Structure formats: structure tokens, C-alpha cells
Amino acid sequence: MAAVAGLASGCAPLLLGAAGGTAAVASTEHRGLSGFASDTEIQAEINHLWFQNSLELMRRVDMTVSDGRVLLTGRAADAQMRLDAVRLAWQAKGVQEVINEIQVDNDSGLMDSARDTWISTQLRTKLTFDSRIHSQNYSIDTVNGVVYLMGLADSQDELNRAIDHARALPNVQRVVNYVRVL
Known part of the structure; x- marks a missing residue:
């Protein structure tokens, strides 16, 4: 609905530009x-x-x-x-x-969600600025301090670096790896 409203208000170039950016990123993924x-x-x-x-x-x-x-x-x-x-x-x-x-978990609170979002954001930043990791190939989800990694790694060394970055963050309880090595 928001996309339709955006088109009606003259924001089409912005939406199309965002889609183009997504395509550019997708084309660099494995x-x-x-x-x-x-x-x-x-x-x-x-x-x-x-x-x-x-x-x-x-x-x-x-x-x-x-x-x-x-x-x-x-x-x-x-x-x-x-x-x-x-x-x-x-x-x-x-x-x-x-x-x-x-x-x-029917009792999860706002603070837990905010902490998990902060962990994911910090990890995404670390992966993005590590020149030896192709960060666009990784998805990150964090729930109750558990970091879930999924995607494709160029090598075991790259994957180990990504896992090490996750483990080094405060409030990370454990890291669960679903990344495939090419």
C-alpha cells in the first residue's frame, strides 16, 4: 500500500532507484x-x-x-x-x-529485541568493513543473544572470520552457522 501511495505522490524514481540498488547488490552475490x-x-x-x-x-x-x-x-x-x-x-x-x-517465548520484551537488533547491526558493520569478507553473501538474524548466520562463504577462512566477529560482540550467547563454503 505504501508503494502505491509513493507512486501516486511522485516518488517513483526513488522507489525505482532503490530497486536498482537491490539488483546491483544481488548481482554481486554468489x-x-x-x-x-x-x-x-x-x-x-x-x-x-x-x-x-x-x-x-x-x-x-x-x-x-x-x-x-x-x-x-x-x-x-x-x-x-x-x-x-x-x-x-x-x-x-x-x-x-x-x-x-x-x-x-511469549514474554519477550522490547529490551531483548533492541539488544538483538543492536548485535545484528554491529556484526553487519564488522563484516562490511572487513576487506577479507564478502559481507553481501551473509544474512544475520539474532534472537535472545543467539546469532544465526546464513549464506555463502568463499572459503573456510572467510567463514571463520565472520564467526569470530560474531563471537567477539558483547551479549552474544552463541553463534549458529548455516553458511555454506564454496
Whole structure:
């Protein structure tokens, strides 16, 4: 809806410019434009399925898609919400694997979410400014101090550097690695 309002108010060049920037970044990733497009289609379909099921599910559960692999993280209100998120993710065309890291946590607070966002932001910055890491190939999700890495690494050394950056951050409880080495 916001995109439609943006087009009506004369912001089309801004929106198209942002899309062009996304395409430029996607073309530098190891999965290329076609892989990026396929993963984007999977993500859109899962979002649609989640939206039809529950707005609360969409608010509480996050997803990262890389080469048809879907990583689910976040804090579900109950076990049924966790199961629904996984079940619906498997229904999307092109899904090769669903990795369920959703935690059942109905008492998560604003401070926990803010801390997790801060951890992810710090790690993204460290990866971006490390010249020996292709940061655009990594997705980062943090839930309750647990950092989930997903994507593609050029080498084991690059992956080790990314993991070391994550482990060195304050408030990181552990690092879970779903990165594939090329």
C-alpha cells in the first residue's frame, strides 16, 4: 500500500532507484540475479501464506532465504505458532530445506529485541568493513543473544572470520552457522 501511495505522490524514481540498488547488490552475490529472484519469490510466497494465517505470526517470526534454504527465527507465542510457521514455509514452491530455529517465548520484551537488533547491526558493520569478507553473501538474524548466520562463504577462512566477529560482540550467547563454503 505504501508503494502505491509513493507512486501516486511522485516518488517513483526513488522507489525505482532503490530497486536498482537491490539488483546491483544481488548481482554481486554468489547466487547471482536468478538465485536472488528465486529466493525473493520464495520469501514473498511464504509471507503471503503467513499473512493469510496470522498477522501475529508475521510479526513474531523472521525468515531468511538463501538458495532455496529457509531459516526461520524469532519468538513464537506458543508451540502451535511455531509449527504453523514451518508448515506454511514448506508449502512455498522452490523450498529445498526449512531450518527451524524459532523459539517459543511469549514474554519477550522490547529490551531483548533492541539488544538483538543492536548485535545484528554491529556484526553487519564488522563484516562490511572487513576487506577479507564478502559481507553481501551473509544474512544475520539474532534472537535472545543467539546469532544465526546464513549464506555463502568463499572459503573456510572467510567463514571463520565472520564467526569470530560474531563471537567477539558483547551479549552474544552463541553463534549458529548455516553458511555454506564454496
